[in-house]
Amino acid sequence: MKGSTYRRCYCRDPETGKPLGTSCPKRSSRKHGTYSIRQELPNHDDGTRRAFNRAGYETLKAAQADLDHIRALLSIPDAGDPEGISLIAEMLEEVADDKSPLPDVEETRRRLNSGQELIGRLTVAEWLDRWLASKRVRKSSVTRYETDIRVHLKPHLGRRRLDRLRVTHLTDMFTAISDANAEIEEQNAQRRAAVDELATVPWKGAEHRARRKAMKAAIDAMPAFRRTTGAATRQRIRGTLRAALNDAMAQQIITFNPAAHVELDPVRKPKALVWTDERVARWEVTGEKPSPVMVWTPEQTGAFLDHVADDRLYAMWHLIALRGLRRGEACGQMWSETDLERHVITVTAQLVQDGWEIEESDPKTDSGFRPVALDDDTVGVLKQHRKRQRAEREEWASGWVDTGLVFTQEDGSWLHPGKITDRFERLVASSGLPPIRLHDLRHGAATLMLAAGVDVKIVSETLGHSDTRITRDIYQSVFPEVAKDAAEAAAGLVPIQRKAKSEKAAKGKKGRKKKGKQEKKARKNGKAEDT
Template identity: 90%
Template sequence: MKGSTYRRCYCRHPETGKPLGTACPKRRSKKHGTYSIRQELPPHDDGTRRAFNRAGYETLKAAQAELDHVRALLNIPDGDDPEGIALITEMLEEVADDKSPLPDVEETRRRLNSGQELIGRLTVADWLDRWLASKRIRKSSVTRYETDIRVHLKPHIGGRRLDRLRVTHLSDMFTAISDGNAEILEQNAQRRAAIDELATVPWKGVENRARRKAMRAAIDEMPPFRRTTGAATRQRIRGTLRAALNDAMAQQIITFNPAAHVELDPARKPKALVWTDERVARWEATGEKPSPVMVWTPEQTGAFLDHVADDRLYAMWHVIALRGLRRGEACGQMWSETHLKKYALTVSTQLVQDGWDVEESDPKTDSGFRTVALDDDTVSVLKQHRKRQRAEREEWASGWVDTGLVFTQEDGSWLHPGKITDRFERLVASFGLPPIRLHDLRHGAATLMLAAGVDVKVVSETLGHSDTRITRDIYQSVFPEVAKDAAEAAAGLVPIQRKAQAKKAAKGKTDRKRKAKKKSKATKV
């Protein structure tokens, strides 16, 4: 196909405004005007001609280099590849219309061979939408990804071209998120102060009512209470973006994943702390929990189970407290997977909450599929629960919903995980025990096993952790008496001379007291 370079003058007649063209008196000067290129392109399907035109080159050399670039792009597809030729032609037409730079030849060849868009105009937002739509995972995980994308990723980097996303862009995004936390805290404080002030205004009196009305209107205009984006959430946002960009790399849309290289503050998981007498006393005085993750002592756990012994779902609290099932696992436990004669149950399904909707799902991880051993007391509790459930089934008759689950509502239908959490918190509050979350009841089961000397691998398998390191990281704290025994055992291995002398002196003192006591008895006789 034909192509050419030519010099053109853009001077116009001062009176008519028409281009002078060859009539321009300066045209003979080699420095006057600029160079242009024209390259014939494959014709349209109806046979009409089309071409790539571009002007404004200062030198003939620059114009020729650009023309060669266009021809190199046209030569990428083979002559017997009509689809490739059409794609390259459409790309060149689009580049010409937008007056954008010509794309790199080798990058265009790679994109054409891998079936990608030839011009890298795909934005981060476009790719995130496409990526999220392609995910075939459980609904709750999709919801989490969607929240990260909608609330954080799209507002900050959604408009950027995917192939031009850099580490600095992500660093700026996370800096902006952190700066936004200060604004959220200030707005929350202002709204809280306004609400507290409103509470001090009396209800009676015309002036007071008018004032209250004005204050309520001002509060309604304020931003609602919002949660800040903590270190753990920022790590999760990066994880979502990294997963999306990894898939883009796998499809050869990009060659570099900046999310894998951006640095964030580490998110430290809170350690489980036991409700010792000292911590309980401080909580009663201040209302503050020492840690977000708190664990009851064996005595406190026993007191709670005694308190809820008559509760309809006592068996559920018992299984979570002693065997460490997750909330969703307990709600989704099937009778067909509960083998009381074998003193075991198999965790194979769970009920998960998405918003306020509930759906059945596989366990959280592959290691979540597990068999949990049952003790005699737990088996007895489950047998009593089964008798009660059979009685409820007879009472409901045709109205009974046969879900096959161990723990259900009175009519046999699914329990709502969110309502189970609410119920647990009410039971704890009604008894006056120091507060823990329902998930902390599972933590308590782990700590009980560790305190009883159960090997950490067995504890990890019982809980459904994928790695024993997870178990160790969460449950480094154990009950005080266990820690004391461990400290004494470790200290006893160190041969310190001072300790030996003190021990010898103490033994000598004891012997002297014993001799003195014998002598006193002999004198009395």
């Protein structure tokens, strides 16, 4: 097939505006004008001709290099492969129309041999939709992926071609998210200030009522309170995109995953703190928690369990507080996996919340499948709970829903994990104790075990962690008295001479003081005898 390079002048007649072409007086100069290329392509299926045309080359060498590149692409398919020849021709025709760079020869060869599209027409949005539809994971995980894609990934990246996605595009997306956070915080602050000011306006009086009405209208016109996209959510968004692009790489649609190389601020998980007397006193004054994750002392945990002793779900609070089950694991615990004679339960399922819907699923991780040993007191509590549940079953008769679960509603149906959290918060508020989250009962159970000297590996297995490092990092916030004992034990191992001399001097001073008292008492007794 024919191909050629040629030089073209783009000068125009200043009066008519028409191209001068060969009549341009500067055409004789080699430096005037630019070079163009033209390469004949295989005809269309209907026999019509087509060609690759491109202009704007500064030098003949650059024009000839692209012409050679095009010929190398055309030579990829064998002469007896009309389908391959047609695909290459269509690719070059599209590249010419889009004015996009010529594709790499070896990459084009690989794509053609593996049956992939030669031109990456697939957009990020199209691939994310395809990837999400192929996921075979639990519903709550799919919902999380869908939210990340719908709220963040599609609006920022959806229109970009998948094979042209770069790290800079992702950096721009996360910068835009940070900028949106700043705007949301400012709008929330303005609305909060307006609401606080409205609360100070009296209800009575025509003037006050008019002012309140105007202020309410102004507040309604403001953007509603919104949550910002925190560091943990940004990490999750990147994780979703990274997983989707990894699958695209596995299918050889792309060769580079930019999500694996974008840098984000690290997520700093809050450390658990114990509700000491000083922290409780400050909370009573300010109403502020020292940390998002707070743990009750053993005395506070006991006070709570005493407070909820008559609650219908007392056994659940007891089990979570002492054995550290997750909320979903407690809601999904089966009687068939609860062996009270052998003092053990086996965690094999959980109830998870997807939006407001509930579904049964496997434990959170493989390590979540685990036996949990029970103490005598917990076994007794569960036996009492079983008696109560049997009485409820008799009362409901044919209306009883036989789910086989340990903790249920009055009719035997599933408990809603979200409602369990709400119920716990109400019970904590009525107890007068400093606030903790339901999940913090699990933190407390872990801390109790560690404070009691239980080996960290056993604690990790009881909690269902895959690694003891997770247990150490999250839960080892021991109580102050235990930490002090550890500090004293460690300090006692160091033979400091200054400390020994100080202790010896203190003993000597104490001995001299005692001897002085004895002598004084003897003198007093001698005077009494003389008298």
